[in-house]
Amino acid sequence: MISSKRLIKLAKRWQKFAAIRRKRISFPSLYDDADSCSSTSSAVYKGHFTIYTADQKRFVVPLSYLGNEIIRQLLSMSEEEFGLPSDGPITLPCDAVFMDYIISLLSRGLYGELENALLVSVTSHQCSSAPLLRNQELLVW
16 A cells, blocks of 8 residues: 555656646647747747748747737738648748748837838738849838
């Protein structure tokens, strides 16, 4: 027979183990990227969420970005193009270079005309960096 102290100790150990398992995300990372918003770890920090781009790059983005109209528009476009994922990752209909550009602008603070111009670009389905780089039309702030 197991003593009550030993049983309590085992129960606490199992609770810690279960808590660690719940925090893990089961999606494997596909690429190794050293960017600050792009991560290869399967864990996501508190206050962040994970999204993938059309070219399968993984981004860990702060939840505060959900309040931005550009991110909401990208999520809406993702829902239209790919549907709502029930058990898989959210995939945005843009490439990684464009997403890096959006995140860099959002991290510096995006206001007024610049936000409106980027929103028009996103809504007109120009979410690839190829046309932007070819025409040298990157918005610089």
